[in-house]
Amino acid sequence: MLKNQAIRTMGTILITGGAKRIGAQISLHLAKSGYSIAIHYNHSHKEAQNLAKKIRHYKVRCEIFHTDLTNNEEVAALIPAVQKKFSNLQCLVNCASIFENSSLLTENLSDFNRHFSIHLKAPFILSSQFAKHSKRGQIINILDTNIVKNKTAHLSYLLSKKSLANLTSLSAVELAPHIRVNAVAPGLILPPDGKKSEYLERLAKHIPLKRKGEPADIAKAVQFLLENTYITGQTIFVDGGEHLI
Numbered sequence: 001m002l003k004n005q006a007i008r009t010m011g012t013i014l015i016t017g018g019a020k021r022i023g024a025q026i027s028l029h030l031a032k033s034g035y036s037i038a039i040h041y042n043h044s045h046k047e048a049q050n051l052a053k054k055i056r057h058y059k060v061r062c063e064i065f066h067t068d069l070t071n072n073e074e075v076a077a078l079i080p081a082v083q084k085k086f087s088n089l090q091c092l093v094n095c096a097s098i099f100e101n102s103s104l105l106t107e108n109l110s111d112f113n114r115h116f117s118i119h120l121k122a123p124f125i126l127s128s129q130f131a132k133h134s135k136r137g138q139i140i141n142i143l144d145t146n147i148v149k150n151k152t153a154h155l156s157y158l159l160s161k162k163s164l165a166n167l168t169s170l171s172a173v174e175l176a177p178h179i180r181v182n183a184v185a186p187g188l189i190l191p192p193d194g195k196k197s198e199y200l201e202r203l204a205k206h207i208p209l210k211r212k213g214e215p216a217d218i219a220k221a222v223q224f225l226l227e228n229t230y231i232t233g234q235t236i237f238v239d240g241g242e243h244l245i
């Protein structure tokens, strides 16, 4: 904790799905570096409140914002709500996600719609709102190392993340020169619901660096993209080399 120091005045970063897991690590890491943090959450109200308390110890501002990203009207209201509280919104990090099994044979349209709402439609609406309201800044989309592969076990998940990768490139071109748009593609970082860390450690034996990564590795990549002002349209794979094989 930084004692006897006034609130710092760097830009504000909005992180969707920022209350838990990788999103929380990004929130904390950027707060430690002096950025103000707008934490978006859906169900994790308590976690968002607790994280906000922790973040304020770094003498930066932090507020929490509830939005169900499957609801278009709620999504469209998020950036204006953040801008009411913060005058200096600098970066939108689209991190919120679901990860569910689906295939063409088992698919029902509601699974498909939920994946595309959260991974593509919400980032599309938020990017558009961000560009209209902020005029300059950065957008960072969190993808998945598997966007370069064609694994079918989570078909709607992967298809929607591949689409978000395309949105990253298209919006990098459309929103230049005042808004940079980049992405981070994590590999084996945190186990999905119902799986333990050993599950990822087993999978990690088959990737070049032979170990799983940490949420902090993702947070550091986000900060790198945020602060390197000559990069746009780039995806950093933070995956121990998994995308290579």
Ligand SMILES: NC(=O)c1ccc[n+]([C@@H]2O[C@H](COP(=O)([O-])OP(=O)(O)OC[C@H]3O[C@@H](n4cnc5c(N)ncnc54)[C@H](OP(=O)(O)O)[C@@H]3O)[C@@H](O)[C@H]2O)c1
Binding pocket: 016, 017, 018, 019, 020, 021, 022, 023, 040, 041, 042, 043, 044, 045, 067, 068, 069, 070, 094, 095, 096, 097, 098, 099, 118, 142, 143, 144, 145, 185, 186, 187, 188, 189, 190, 191, 192
């Ligand atoms: N975990 C990994 O190893 C890994 C690997 C590859 C890629 N990634 C990517 O990295 C990012 C973070 O991963 P993660 O595992 O930390 O994510 P996660 O735990 O699966 O999800 C992050 C947050 O997304 C929010 N969310 C889900 N549905 C929502 C909805 N309808 N409306 C609003 N928010 C919603 C949830 O917020 P609430 O809890 O508030 O409901 C959740 O805490 C994701 O984009 C993921 O695809 C992760």
